[in-house]
Amino acid sequence: MSTSHLTDKINQAMAQGRKAVMPYLPAGYPTKDAFWKHIEDLDAAGADIIEVGVPFSDPVADGPVVEQAALCCLEQGVTLGWILEELTQRRSAIQAGIVLMGYMNPFLQYGIPKLALDAAQAGVNGLIIADLPLEESDEIRNVLQEQGIALIPLVGLNSSMERLRMHADKAAGFVYFVSVMGTTGVRDALPEELRNALIQARQSFSIPLALGFGLHSPAQLQGVETVVDGVVMGSALIRHLDATGKVGDFLVPWMIAR
Amino acid sequence: MKKGYFGDFGGRFAPELLMPPLLELEEAMERIMAGEAFQRELTELLTHFVGRPTALYHCANLSREVGFGVWLKREDLAHTGAHKINNTVGQALLAKHMGKTKLVAETGAGQHGVATATAAALLGLECIVYMGAEDVVRQAHNVQRMELLGATVRPVESGSRTLKDAINAAMRHWIAEQAATHYCLGSAVGPHPFPLLVRELQAVIGREALAQFQERTGKLPDRVVACVGGGSNAIGMFHAFVPHEQVALIGVEAAGDGSPGCCHSATLSTGTPGVLHGTMTKLLQTIEGQILPSHSLAPGLDYPGVGPEHAHLQALGRAEYVCVTDDQALAGFMRLARAEGILPALESSHALAYVLGLSGTLPVTVDVIVCLSGRGDKDLEIVRQALVKREG
Numbered sequence: 047m048s049t050s051h052l053t054d055k056i057n058q059a060m061a062q063g064r065k066a067v068m069p070y071l072p073a074g075y076p077t078k079d080a081f082w083k084h085i086e087d088l089d090a091a092g093a094d095i096i097e098v099g100v101p102f103s104d105p106v107a108d109g110p111v112v113e114q115a116a117l118c119c120l121e122q123g124v125t126l127g128w129i130l131e132e133l134t135q136r137r138s139a140i141q142a143g144i145v146l147m148g149y150m151n152p153f154l155q156y157g158i159p160k161l162a163l164d165a166a167q168a169g170v171n172g173l174i175i176a177d178l179p180l181e182e183s184d185e186i187r188n189v190l191q192e193q194g195i196a197l198i199p200l201v202g203l204n205s206s207m208e209r210l211r212m213h214a215d216k217a218a219g220f221v222y223f224v225s226v227m228g229t230t231g232v233r234d235a236l237p238e239e240l241r242n243a244l245i246q247a248r249q250s251f252s253i254p255l256a257l258g259f260g261l262h263s264p265a266q267l268q269g270v271e272t273v274v275d276g277v278v279m280g281s282a283l284i285r286h287l288d289a290t291g292k293v294g295d296f297l298v299p300w301m302i303a304r
Numbered sequence: 305m306k307k308g309y310f311g312d313f314g315g316r317f318a319p320e321l322l323m324p325p326l327l328e329l330e331e332a333m334e335r336i337m338a339g340e341a342f343q344r345e346l347t348e349l350l351t352h353f354v355g356r357p358t359a360l361y362h363c364a365n366l367s368r369e370v371g372f373g374v375w376l377k378r379e380d381l382a383h384t385g386a387h388k389i390n391n392t393v394g395q396a397l398l399a400k401h402m403g404k405t406k407l408v409a410e411t412g413a414g415q416h417g418v419a420t421a422t423a424a425a426l427l428g429l430e431c432i433v434y435m436g437a438e439d440v441v442r443q444a445h446n447v448q449r450m451e452l453l454g455a456t457v458r459p460v461e462s463g464s465r466t467l468k469d470a471i472n473a474a475m476r477h478w479i480a481e482q483a484a485t486h487y488c489l490g491s492a493v494g495p496h497p498f499p500l501l502v503r504e505l506q507a508v509i510g511r512e513a514l515a516q517f518q519e520r521t522g523k524l525p526d527r528v529v530a531c532v533g534g535g536s537n538a539i540g541m542f543h544a545f546v547p548h549e550q551v552a553l554i555g556v557e558a559a560g561d562g563s564p565g566c567c568h569s570a571t572l573s574t575g576t577p578g579v580l581h582g583t584m585t586k587l588l589q590t591i592e593g594q595i596l597p598s599h600s601l602a603p604g605l606d607y608p609g610v611g612p613e614h615a616h617l618q619a620l621g622r623a624e625y626v627c628v629t630d631d632q633a634l635a636g637f638m639r640l641a642r643a644e645g646i647l648p649a650l651e652s653s654h655a656l657a658y659v660l661g662l663s664g665t666l667p668v669t670v671d672v673i674v675c676l677s678g679r680g681d682k683d684l685e686i687v688r689q690a691l692v693k694r695e696g
């Protein structure tokens with residue numbers, strides 16, 4: 047059983063009778079300066095955990111909206127070093143938990159031991175690595191854990207009971223349940239088999255369960271609302287930001303969803 | 305060695321959602337592919353459909369010119385005109401035995417796309433091929449072939465619009481459609497078990513070459529040379545020779561236009577270790593770990609990564625990797641055409657150009673086998689344009 051800060055954040059939201067709200071935004075989107083303003087706004091609007099995307103040139107788990115946004119960040123020269131430096135300066139003003147979400151190679155090139163130290167210094171609470179499956183994750187998990195950073199597992203509709211159990215032995219913070227068989231990106235309908243899969247996952251883990259990929263409206267949660275403790279919104283938030291220039295108001299309907 | 309690794313390289317850095325199909329494939333390799341019935345069926349297809357064994361040709365004219373023995377393993381004579389067909393027939397057969405009904409593939413030069421479309425048609429599977437939009441233009445002829453074979457070609461507009469982006473797209477497709485679909489990966493790259501699977505299916509090249517050469521000469525060749533994009537023809541060629549330490553193994557990478565700072569494709573010669581497309585290997589990348597664009601005149605070599613087993617052979621010092629520029633490859637192309645009446649693929653022309661560059665430096669008793677991985681018909685337009693540019 048983990049005592050992660052992220053677990054606490056989600057439990058606090060649940061205690062208020064709502065789901066933890068976890069917006070995702072690629073670091074440096076749409077510009078390096080505007081990004082931190084948007085993070086402040088998301089925080090002020092009550093985001094429980096903010097997922098900061100670490101842009102990568104070849105994001106295989108992402109759909110077109112997130113990919114485009116990540117490439118835009120790279121064009122502006124966003125690096126992991128920049129993200130961690132900026133975060134170190136600004137962390138004390140941010141209430142929300144902070145999770146970095148990215149791909150293996152940029153983390154690897156930064157150096158995993160240095161990453162663990164610098165991320166801890168910057169107040170990062172967790173890491174999600176989209177192309178790091180359970181089998182390859184032990185070394186990194188241990189190095190991160192020594193600095194109090196949780197490696198968040200991703201599971202999905204095709205995760206067997208056996209794999210869920212293997213994950214459960216190691217999971218910390220929360221479990222990220224990928225709602226669809228596919229990449230990130232807004233979907234109208236979530237798959238029918240999702241409810242049963244979520245119930246299975248819920249039974250396997252003692253830490254909270256967050257749902258992500260494809261979410262754009264609380265109405266989508268109908269039928270699974272009792273099984274999910276948190277929600278992650280990425281593509282829909284980016285689209286909202288592109289259309290309105292703001293992020294805070296995007297969270298409003300989610301803040302009251304039970 | 306850790307499972308799925310070649311020394312420090314390899315592994316399985318893929319989204320968790322791809323683990324079930326990767327484990328399913330690994331299990332099928334061990335259970336189905338290793339079986340006698342499968343091997344018999346595969347040998348039948350390789351013999352009567354693919355046209356194996358392919359010839360081992362002694363280039364009498366070129367050998368006289370360079371002063372040592374030059375031999376070609378003629379994968380250009382295999383059905384569809386390149387070594388790629390060995391891999392796709394094997395994977396398609398395995399997919400069929402696994403109960404899959406669809407193949408998804410990526411292609412750069414279009415050769416792997418054509419080979420996948422061909423195997424799919426033969427075995428009654430549906431076929432979708434992702435191809436960088438840039439390559440769709442460069443290799444229009446192969447796009448037409450794929451479509452005539454019944455495949456759907458999907459141009460990829462994201463990123464650098466070449467092979468690496470086509471692989472991203474194919475992996476995304478596979479994540480979503482894994483139940484009925486096998487991802488027929490075209491080179492010895494990707495997450496475990498692909499580098500092993502592709503090597504096993506291409507190893508027939510080197511096994512044949514070794515036996516053919518010994519039968520003709522009673523000895524082992526001194527050097528074995530192959531071009532390296534992802535490295536499937538090279539690992540297929542090398543594998544049987546790896547235990548014979550007296551045989552030098554040389555992989556030839558593409559150096560593009562050769563100018564410093566230019567994006568090229570010589571991953572093993574100039575890259576650094578990192579993770580791309582599910583595997584730990586050497587990559588063309590920035591110090592921050594972003595993948596750099598690559599470039600080669602030969603679309604099939606235009607990839608910023610390389611198969612992990614090659615990175616391992618290089619680290620061991622068992623194989624050596626060198627690079628050759630666009631211009632040198634073009635000269636190799638012309639020279640083989642005129643000297644021996646064979647139009648090689650531009651990819652293979654890189655391997656050939658390296659060997660021609662050894663002209664006059666080796667004793668006459670030395671024998672070098674070059675893997676002629678494919679024929680040049682697909683490249684006629686690129687060659688024409690390059691010649692026009694050179695003369696203009």
Ligand SMILES: Cc1ncc(COP(=O)(O)O)c(C=O)c1O
Nearest residue numbers: 415533534535536537604677678
């Ligand atoms: C004729 C030919 N040779 C070589 C290659 C490079 O692939 P690999 O390095 O996997 O053999 C290609 C790829 O398309 C090809 O078409």
